Amino acid sequence: MYYSLNKPAFSPPANLFSIVWTILYILMGISSYIIYISGNPNTTKALYVYALQLFFNFCWSIIFFGLSQYLFAFIWLLILILLIVKMIQLFYKISPIAAYLQIPYLIWCIFAAYLNYVIYKMN
Structure with a gap:
C-alpha cells in the first residue's frame, strides 16, 4: 500500500524504515532496561x-x-509524540542517559508526523 501512495520528494525509501526502526527499538530497549x-x-x-x-x-x-486513515493517524502520532516527551521527562529524572537514548526516537516520530501530514494532504 505504501508504494501506491503519493509521497513527497523527501520521503525515505521504504527499505530504510526497517533499518531505522531496528536501531530505534534497540535504543528504546536499552533505555527501558536502564530504568x-x-x-x-x-x-x-x-x-x-x-x-x-x-x-x-x-x-x-x-x-x-x-485503515488508510491518514488524518487520524497524524493526530494519533501527535499524541504519541506528547507521550514520548513525557516518557523522556520521567526517564530523565531517573537516568539522564536513558532519556538521551530516546531522543532519536522522538526526532524520528516528529519527522514521521510531518511525512504523515504531507501524505494526508497529497492523498
Whole structure:
C-alpha cells in the first residue's frame, strides 16, 4: 500500500524504515532496561508511560497502513509524540542517559508526523 501512495520528494525509501526502526527499538530497549533496573521509586510510572507510548506506536501502523486513515493517524502520532516527551521527562529524572537514548526516537516520530501530514494532504 505504501508504494501506491503519493509521497513527497523527501520521503525515505521504504527499505530504510526497517533499518531505522531496528536501531530505534534497540535504543528504546536499552533505555527501558536502564530504568527497569534503576531501583528508583518512580520506575513504575516511567515504565507505564513507556508501555503506553509503545501501544500508541503499535496502533499507528494499523491506523495508517491498515485503515488508510491518514488524518487520524497524524493526530494519533501527535499524541504519541506528547507521550514520548513525557516518557523522556520521567526517564530523565531517573537516568539522564536513558532519556538521551530516546531522543532519536522522538526526532524520528516528529519527522514521521510531518511525512504523515504531507501524505494526508497529497492523498
